Amino acid sequence: MTAPTDQQVIDAVDRIAPRAIALLQALVRTPSLTGDEGAVQQLVAAAMTEIGLDVDVWDPSAEELAPYSEHVGAFDTLAGRPNVVGRWGGSGGGTSLILNGHIDTVEPGVRDQWVVDPFSAEILDGRVFGRGSLDMKSGVVSNIIAVAALREIGWQPKGDLIVESVISEEDGGAGALASILRGYTADACIITEPTAFSIVVAQGGSLVFRIHVPGKSAHGAARNEGISAFELFIPIFQALLDFEAERNRTIDHPLYAEIENKIPINVGVIRSGAWPSSVPDWLIAEGRAGLVPGETLEQFKAEFIEVVMNAASRDPWLAEHPPRVEWFSGQFAPSEISAGHELVDAVSAAHRAVTGDTPSIKGVTYGADMRHFINIAGIPCVMYGADDVSGAHAPNESVAIADMLTCAKAVAIAARDWCS
Numbered sequence: 480m481t482a483p484t485d486q487q488v489i490d491a492v493d494r495i496a497p498r499a500i501a502l503l504q505a506l507v508r509t510p511s512l513t514g515d516e517g518a519v520q521q522l523v524a525a526a527m528t529e530i531g532l533d534v535d536v537w538d539p540s541a542e543e544l545a546p547y548s549e550h551v552g553a554f555d556t557l558a559g560r561p562n563v564v565g566r567w568g569g570s571g572g573g574t575s576l577i578l579n580g581h582i583d584t585v586e587p588g589v590r591d592q593w594v595v596d597p598f599s600a601e602i603l604d605g606r607v608f609g610r611g612s613l614d615m616k617s618g619v620v621s622n623i624i625a626v627a628a629l630r631e632i633g634w635q636p637k638g639d640l641i642v643e644s645v646i647s648e649e650d651g652g653a654g655a656l657a658s659i660l661r662g663y664t665a666d667a668c669i670i671t672e673p674t675a676f677s678i679v680v681a682q683g684g685s686l687v688f689r690i691h692v693p694g695k696s697a698h699g700a701a702r703n704e705g706i707s708a709f710e711l712f713i714p715i716f717q718a719l720l721d722f723e724a725e726r727n728r729t730i731d732h733p734l735y736a737e738i739e740n741k742i743p744i745n746v747g748v749i750r751s752g753a754w755p756s757s758v759p760d761w762l763i764a765e766g767r768a769g770l771v772p773g774e775t776l777e778q779f780k781a782e783f784i785e786v787v788m789n790a791a792s793r794d795p796w797l798a799e800h801p802p803r804v805e806w807f808s809g810q811f812a813p814s815e816i817s818a819g820h821e822l823v824d825a826v827s828a829a830h831r832a833v834t835g836d837t838p839s840i841k842g843v844t845y846g847a848d849m850r851h852f853i854n855i856a857g858i859p860c861v862m863y864g865a866d867d868v869s870g871a872h873a874p875n876e877s878v879a880i881a882d883m884l885t886c887a888k889a890v891a892i893a894a895r896d897w898c899s
């Protein structure tokens with residue numbers, strides 16, 4: 480058969496829009512905090528089965544992921560936390576495509592800060608509210624609806640079209656990596672994270688650090704006899720701020736030129752001392768440092784440690800009792816593909832067909848599953864999706880229904896072109 484026109488694809492998505500909205504509401508009403516994705520994945524599997532995909536539901540193996548613990552974190556078990564993949568087999572002779580989304584979400588946070596119940600999926604002003612509505616259950620729905628629309632108009636892909644709903648993105652990406660290890664690879668991948676319809680071709684990396692600063696305790700009434708670990712940390716903290724500023728001045732990646740802080744170093748946790756009237760003899764500072772594509776984790780770690788040690792060496796106590804730097808939790812290597820890649824052209828043309836606008840091409844500072852596809856599987860990957868990531872992880876998270884449908888239409892058109 481001849482491929483459906485852009486308009487036929489757009490009309491098909493519009494016809495099934497009510498199903499898309501109902502599915503998104505059902506997914507938002509089923510909480511799926513990272514670690515507890517089982518119930519919602521049953522709904523996703525049912526939706527994929529209903530549209531006729533070959534559906535694979537499996538709990539990733541902690542053992543299989545263990546060699547990758549530096550990338551995705553370590554797990555005792557992932558039992559009860561299934562990945563769901565729906566496959567539409569191609570008729571042959573075409574290139575294949577993965578449409579990926581993660582189903583896990585972060586905590587809803589403080590209830591009082593929400594205008595609606597965070598799991599109500601209430602619709603206000605054309606937006607579905609709730610934790611995960613934007614990041615990124617709407618993206619998962621866009622992918623399913625895109626495929627449903629293509630199936631309804633009777634199109635047949637030549638290359639395989641694979642739809643993925645993966646777990647554990649928010650804490651390192653074990654689900655995406657597990658899908659790769661299970662053999663789900665393709666010639667390209669689109670992740671429908673909320674990018675405000677920019678095409679994201681580069682994503683920053685991140686490392687999580689812990690700095691131990693030793694002090695010397697004394698009674699608070701004679702505090703000059705002690706050495707406060709907290710006071711010792713202040714010049715180290717200043718050195719980190721200077722390091723961040725220096726990196727922002729010198730990093731010249733073109734896709735990051737417009738970003739005010741390209742490589743944020745955030746100290747998120749400080750613990751120190753045990754008693755109000757004792758001089759604190761220890762401090763632990765934990766934080767997250769960003770990297771841009773082209774930088775390696777190892778080189779950055781060495782530079783970071785040098786900054787901490789240099790700052791410490793200027794203090795006589797720390798020179799003899801140096802601080803210690805540890806790296807823990809997931810390590811997110813940066814990743815990118817060329818802005819001129821044919822996948823970028825395909826998504827750009829599809830977005831233009833739906834909206835008339837040419838999407839911008841961007842780099843972002845956050846890490847996401849894109850790096851597993853590019854760095855581990857060698858699959859060219861972009862992120863493209865509805866609405867703005869600034870609403871994610873925040874109270875009153877919401878997604879515009881119209882944007883979710885635009886995303887579904889563009890993804891369907893891109894898939895039609897890519898898999899033909």
Ligand SMILES: [Zn+2]
Nearest residue numbers: 581614615672
């Ligand atoms: Zn996300």
